[in-house]
Structure formats: structure tokens, C-alpha cells
Amino acid sequence: MVRRLAIVAAACLLATGASAQTIVKIGTASPLSGPGAHQGKDIENGARMAIDDLNAKAITIGGQKVQWVLMAEDDASDPKAGTAVAQKLADARVAGVVGHLNSGTTVPASKIYAAAGIPQISPAATTPVYTRQGFRTAFRVVANDNLIGRTLATYSIKALRAKRIAIIDDRTAFGQGLADEFAKGVRAIAGNEAIVSRQFTNDKAVDFNAILTQIRGKKPDVIFYGGMDAVAGPMLKQMKTLGIDARLVSGDGICSERLPLLAGDALGDDKVICVVAGGIDGPQEASHAAFTERYRERFDLPVETYAPYAYDAVMVLATAMQQARSTVPAKFLPALAKVRYEGITGDIGFDARGDLRDAAMTMFTYRQGKKVKLQVVRGR
CATH class of the missing domain: 3.40.50.2300 (Response regulator)
Structure with missing residues (x-):
């Protein structure tokens, strides 16, 4: 017992x-x-x-x-x-x-x-x-699209000195939303005339010849793309084939380590500017x-x-x-x-809505097939 x-x-x-x-x-x-x-x-x-x-x-x-x-x-x-x-x-x-x-x-x-x-x-x-x-x-x-779009618009006009800007988005909630906020930012700084073309594709597209040919005729300094890297890579290749010598600017959807593999030698040096919605230093x-x-x-x-x-x-x-x-x-x-x-x-x-307080963003480019940090900025 x-x-x-x-x-x-x-x-x-x-x-x-x-x-x-x-x-x-x-x-x-x-x-x-x-x-x-x-x-x-x-x-x-x-x-x-x-x-x-x-x-x-x-x-x-x-x-x-x-x-x-x-x-x-x-x-x-x-x-x-x-x-x-x-x-x-x-x-x-x-x-x-x-x-x-x-x-x-x-x-x-x-x-x-x-x-x-x-x-x-x-x-x-x-x-x-x-x-x-x-x-x-x-x-x-x-950071949200309001901050990212405004930041990229400011950078395109003031740092890249773009005067003629074309905009493409993939019609997804992310891509279209980011492109819309970018367009608002451009209009606020440089007026509606700075946007020389607004085109659309989809998130599974592989052929951009028609929209890029139309854009080429507008001679843009910058092409903004709202979407992901899986589409941006092939788009960069077709931009090169068509002889479009414009920088591609976008958000964090393309700002990946895989973009060089997707774009190949069309990536170039300092031809792509992208922002990641976060930022650290020190x-x-x-x-x-x-x-x-x-x-x-x-x-x-x-x-x-x-x-x-x-x-x-x-x-x-x-x-x-x-x-x-x-x-x-x-x-x-x-x-x-x-x-x-x-x-x-x-x-x-977080703020009252659940958004990140004092959101920082990091600007990147690509050089010799590697992602390179440019600067940390904060949304205003």
C-alpha cells in the first residue's frame, strides 16, 4: 500500500x-x-x-x-x-x-x-x-505606402533629378497602392506634368513589350514599378533590349537578394533604386x-x-x-x-492604428550584382 x-x-x-x-x-x-x-x-x-x-x-x-x-x-x-x-x-x-x-x-x-x-x-x-x-x-x-511612396517620389525628383517619370503597377493591392501613393508624391512636388505615362501589368506577366514601347517614346528619366521582384527582373531585361536608359525605382517588393538572378546583366550598376521599410544605423x-x-x-x-x-x-x-x-x-x-x-x-x-511609430526606411541600389545600402531616411 x-x-x-x-x-x-x-x-x-x-x-x-x-x-x-x-x-x-x-x-x-x-x-x-x-x-x-x-x-x-x-x-x-x-x-x-x-x-x-x-x-x-x-x-x-x-x-x-x-x-x-x-x-x-x-x-x-x-x-x-x-x-x-x-x-x-x-x-x-x-x-x-x-x-x-x-x-x-x-x-x-x-x-x-x-x-x-x-x-x-x-x-x-x-x-x-x-x-x-x-x-x-x-x-x-x-512603414506603410503613404510614407514609402512619398519618400520615393521625393528621392526620384530631388536626388535623381527626374523630370519625366513613367509609372507601372501590377494591379495588386500592394503594387497599385504603392504606385498611387508615389504618383501623389510626384504631383505634390513637381505637378501632374512630371508623370509622362501610367501603365499597368499583372503580377504573373512576362511580356512587357507593349507598355515599355509606349514608355520609351516618352523618354522618361525614371520608371516607377509597383510590384514584386518576380516581375521586375524580366521587366529590366526587356527595358535593356528596348534601349530604355531610365532608372527603375520601386519599393521593398523588388528589393531582394534574388533580383540580380532574375534580371541578369540588365541590372547594371546604380540603375535600380529601391526602399526597404525599415532602417538601422550605428x-x-x-x-x-x-x-x-x-x-x-x-x-x-x-x-x-x-x-x-x-x-x-x-x-x-x-x-x-x-x-x-x-x-x-x-x-x-x-x-x-x-x-x-x-x-x-x-x-x-505602434501608434493608435497599429502602424510603426517613427518609421525608418532604407534606400538601396545594386552594384556588380550586390545590394548596396545608400542611406536611412525617415518618413515625413
């Missing part, structure tokens, strides 16, 4: 120890298939590194040790798939979501997360619509460089664009949970709204 009681007591202790561990699921949603898969995988990889780092720290929240688990889902850059993925993550009761990549998937998915009370932090989506729906669950760790540069090296060692790949932002997004969620002493979304959401976190991508804090 004594032995039986001892066994029962030991079992109770083991059960108590097991129950003292909380499993926290973090979801990621991004394209893991299709033309944007390399960018989507970059998000997953960045989030996975954060999950591994959190588990290595053996964090305790509310008196319980936390085991962090990543649920990575493929939204295929498709709004319908995006909402299906969002519902799957909501049904799995994830504590938070890092995603999506594309504005066109982020906005419809955000409605599902909001209804479930699950915080969503996008490491990439820039459309202003996302954080203007009134959802207290929607956040982002990148001591933070060392942290970013260390992350980049760790990423390369872990995945045998270079960081494309969004991995550091996904990493920071996971860490921000974890920080809010620690501050609130709870892994329950309803309890840590108020802490998330007020969080201040020094991340790899810069200092992170």
Missing part, C-alpha cells in the same frame, strides 16, 4: 510538472508556393529563428515555462487561400500571427484574426487600408549583420528581405506576453499596443 501511494504521488508530481509548461503556438502565413515563394519562405525562416531563440531562453510567463511552436501556412499570395489559412490558424487557437506578405492577402485575412481576437503583425504588407479598418488586432513592423547594424550571418549558416541562403522583420514580429509578441504575464491574446493585446522593443530592424512601437 505504501509503495502504491508513493507511485501515485510521483505520478501526480509528474502531471503537475507537465501542466506547468504552456505551449504557445505562433502562426506564420505567407506564399510558400508560386512566384513569391522565396519571399514567403524568408518570412517563415525568420519567424522560425525567433521561435528557436525563445525556446533556448527557457522563458517563463505567469509562472509557467513556455514551449514555443511555429505553425507555418502557405497562402500562395491568393486572397481566398489567405482567408482559408487565417481560419485554420484561428481554429488552431494560435496566440498570434506573423503575416501575411502581400497586402492583397493581409487585408481579408485581418478580418478573420480580428473576429477571433488574435493579434496579427505583418512583416511586409504596406497598404494603409490594413491598419485603417479599426481592428485592435492589426499591427505592422514596416550599434544596430552589428546586430543586423550578426542575424544575417546566423540566417545564412542556418538555411544556407541569404536573407531576401523580410526575415528580420518576421523575427522581430515574433519577439514583439513574446515581449508583450511577458509584460502582461499572460499568453492569452485578450490579456496581452493591451501590452502589445504599448510595447517598445529594440529589434534587429530598429526600434519598434
Whole structure:
């Protein structure tokens, strides 16, 4: 009898120890298939590194040790798939979501997360619509299109001294939205006459001969493209074939390590100017460089664009949970709204809408097939 009681007591202790561990699921949603898969995988990889780092720290929240688990889902850059993925993550009761990549998937998915009370932090989506729906669950760790478009317009006119500007977008929520904001910025500085052509394509196009031929006749100094690198690469090749000697300016969708592979020798030196919606300098540069090296060692790949932002997004969620002493979304959401976190991508804090406060952006170009940092700027 004594032995039986001892066994029962030991079992109770083991059960108590097991129950003292909380499993926290973090979801990621991004394209893991299709033309944007390399960018989507970059998000997953960045989030996975954060999950591994959190588990290595053996964090305790509310008196319980936390085991962090990543649920990575493929939204295929498709709004319908995006909402299906969002519902799957909501049904799995994830504590938070890092995603999506594309504005066109982020906005419809955000409605599902909001209804479930699950915080969503996008490491990439820039459309202003996302954080203007009134959802207290929607956040982002990148600048929005208003800032990016205005910054690129100012840079094109004042730094590149462009007087004739053509604009192309891929008709996605991201591409069209960014192009519209860029056009507003150009008109505000140089007037409507500075825009000599406005053309459209789609995010799966491979032939741009017709629109580029029309643009060539307008002799632009700058061609602005709203879209992703999978289209920008072939577009640069056809620009070269047609003899268009204009700089290509765009946002973070093309500002990847893969663009040189997609564009080949059409990339040239200082022919492409792009901006990434984040910015670091000084001591933070060392942290970013260390992350980049760790990423390369872990995945045998270079960081494309969004991995550091996904990493920071996971860490921000974890920080809010620690501050609130709870892994329950309803309890840590108020802490998330007020969080201040020094991340790899810069200092992170959110305004009343969930947008990044004091958002910085980094201008890049390409030289000899390598992405080269030009300067860090802040939106005004």
C-alpha cells in the first residue's frame, strides 16, 4: 500500500510538472508556393529563428515555462487561400500571427484574426487600408505606402533629378497602392506634368513589350514599378533590349537578394533604386549583420528581405506576453499596443492604428550584382 501511494504521488508530481509548461503556438502565413515563394519562405525562416531563440531562453510567463511552436501556412499570395489559412490558424487557437506578405492577402485575412481576437503583425504588407479598418488586432513592423511612396517620389525628383517619370503597377493591392501613393508624391512636388505615362501589368506577366514601347517614346528619366521582384527582373531585361536608359525605382517588393538572378546583366550598376521599410544605423547594424550571418549558416541562403522583420514580429509578441504575464491574446493585446522593443530592424512601437511609430526606411541600389545600402531616411 505504501509503495502504491508513493507511485501515485510521483505520478501526480509528474502531471503537475507537465501542466506547468504552456505551449504557445505562433502562426506564420505567407506564399510558400508560386512566384513569391522565396519571399514567403524568408518570412517563415525568420519567424522560425525567433521561435528557436525563445525556446533556448527557457522563458517563463505567469509562472509557467513556455514551449514555443511555429505553425507555418502557405497562402500562395491568393486572397481566398489567405482567408482559408487565417481560419485554420484561428481554429488552431494560435496566440498570434506573423503575416501575411502581400497586402492583397493581409487585408481579408485581418478580418478573420480580428473576429477571433488574435493579434496579427505583418512583416511586409504596406497598404494603409490594413491598419485603417479599426481592428485592435492589426499591427505592422514596416512603414506603410503613404510614407514609402512619398519618400520615393521625393528621392526620384530631388536626388535623381527626374523630370519625366513613367509609372507601372501590377494591379495588386500592394503594387497599385504603392504606385498611387508615389504618383501623389510626384504631383505634390513637381505637378501632374512630371508623370509622362501610367501603365499597368499583372503580377504573373512576362511580356512587357507593349507598355515599355509606349514608355520609351516618352523618354522618361525614371520608371516607377509597383510590384514584386518576380516581375521586375524580366521587366529590366526587356527595358535593356528596348534601349530604355531610365532608372527603375520601386519599393521593398523588388528589393531582394534574388533580383540580380532574375534580371541578369540588365541590372547594371546604380540603375535600380529601391526602399526597404525599415532602417538601422550605428550599434544596430552589428546586430543586423550578426542575424544575417546566423540566417545564412542556418538555411544556407541569404536573407531576401523580410526575415528580420518576421523575427522581430515574433519577439514583439513574446515581449508583450511577458509584460502582461499572460499568453492569452485578450490579456496581452493591451501590452502589445504599448510595447517598445529594440529589434534587429530598429526600434519598434505602434501608434493608435497599429502602424510603426517613427518609421525608418532604407534606400538601396545594386552594384556588380550586390545590394548596396545608400542611406536611412525617415518618413515625413
